[in-house]
Amino acid sequence: MSLFLVNRYLGEEEDGSVSKETLSKALLAKLQKKAKEKQKRHSAKQREHLHEHPAEQVDAQKKRKADVDAGLEPQQHKKRHSETVASCSVEPVEETNIQHQEEIQSDILPESTTDTLPGFTLIGGFESKPVPKVDRVLPQWLAEPHVIHTDIKNNLISISDVPGLCAQLLKNLHSNGIQHFFPVQAEVIPAILESAQQGLLIGRGGYKPRDICVSAPTGSGKTLSFVIPIIQVLMDRVVCEVRALAVLPTKELAQQVHRVFASYAEGTTLKVVMLAGQKSFAAEQASLSEHRWNMRRSLADIVVATPGRLIDHMTKNSGLCLEHLRFLVIDEADRMIDSMHQSWLSQVMGAVYRSRAEPGSVFRRTEAACITSASLSPPQTPLQKLLFSATLTQNPEKLQQLGLHQPRLFSSTYGHADSAAASPTHGHDRFNFPQGLTEYYVPCTMSSKPLLLLHFILRMKLHPVLCFTNSRETAHRLHLLLQLFGGVQAAEFSSQLSPGDRKKTLKEFEQGKIQLLISTDAVARGIDISGVKCVVNYDAPQYIRTYIHRVGRTARAGKTGLAFTFLLRVQEKNFLQMVVKAGSPGIQKQVVKPENLRSMEGQYEKALQKLADVIKEERAS
């Protein structure tokens, strides 16, 4: 027995009284008639066309004349053409022409139904229709964030006005010179504290707390907005276990965040440990836990780590236990998403939910799934993810890789009622720039770049300058050249330096002993060096995120700063478009006249000649 019965409508004649042969003949006649009508329409159209294009008419006449010369009468010619068309149209089933197929279909359907039959779509309608532009529609949590002010100076909140902070923390804030919270801190600190109101073991009302994402400009104080509430919440713990893990992309950033955690944990019993390869593996292992009477005892409450070193410790079972983890901080989150191929997050999640506790114990943990009465019983220690970045992606697909649970977004990117362009439905990401930043671009040639840099330092006295190049080689050669030129205290910074040298160089730059630090993008992100007056992009950055992080090394914490980008003529158009699209408030042109550089040219030429010898020597050694 067949599952489906397909009844084809073959026209009004189909009442069983007419034979199949008669039906096919009638259908064939109908098709031929249609083809003739079509041919007539086609010829009429051609006549109209020739009337409008006389040149073509002349060609057609010439062609007809040629036919006549060849012994063909015009009438015959016409006949031959229509015969050809007719002979094609009598075999419609073999015909591959799509338009013919369409006609056959409209023949089989009753005429009145082809245009008007509601609820049916004719397959094979090949008319080209304009494709409507699809705007990006974001999920509600991304489209409607909690808005953070970008104007730091006019939106300071006294630290005593933020509820829930204990006396010890207030004391630590005072001793670090902090009387007021910045806008991002005033919004995010209470939100994290509120999510941990019920203590460490359960979220609010027994539910898992919502994850938190923060997108705020460079230098707006994002670090304290997670350090302060984490210390406040963990302060009441009884047993020492790793309950907070902060993951950062580089050693320098891990060191910086470790320093902040350690300084605010002072006066509490909390222990902060760093796993970033600054110490030997064994030393890091010893700082994580100890074994006494056959029992493991954790020595760390808060761990600050780079993903590589973290995975090392997890795979080598070095005593890092994440089964009690309450907060997972992912700083520079967009960069961390890019490094997700290393699967560090899935390994961390595996370690968090690999609970050895007995079923029914309050320490039992399962990953968030559908909320049912069974899944909420018994209550379990919740894990909350906290994401921070100045350039957090608004791409939901990328964010999905982080497995966020009912996320809340705090962002300064939207909420400009005056700016329609800030709408999240636009296809590209837009970011906020620090308010005190003034951006310039400087038209230049390859050979004028070093002289321009010298001009900014020696003539305009803009130091300390943080100068970015796109490669280690350029940073190294520029450093050598400026040393040979003399008169500038310069240093280079790249991943080629040893960790010790990197630390020393950054310290000296911060202390003002170095006027010009030439660096690769190794210090482009997150590094907080106070007093950088000016950032120079010696090489234009390729990506907008790189640009935002580089120029964000100045104009931090509500201060002012300058950013200059050297642009070759060929780079100007694309670069300026990229910066404007990303939401820059305006980048101005700064022209340095050649006569301003002329007095340095002689000394520069000599330095260049010496540089060739130095590089040769370096290569030989």
Ligand SMILES: Nc1ncnc2c1ncn2[C@@H]1O[C@H](COP(=O)(O)OP(=O)(O)OP(=O)(O)O)[C@@H](O)[C@H]1O
């Ligand atoms: N409430 C505050 N009062 C005074 N200074 C503050 C305050 N909060 C942060 N700062 C200072 O502001 C500077 C920038 O802070 P932080 O490094 O946290 O910025 P960020 O938003 O993380 O920047 P980036 O996106 O570049 O990493 C730091 O030097 C910090 O000490």
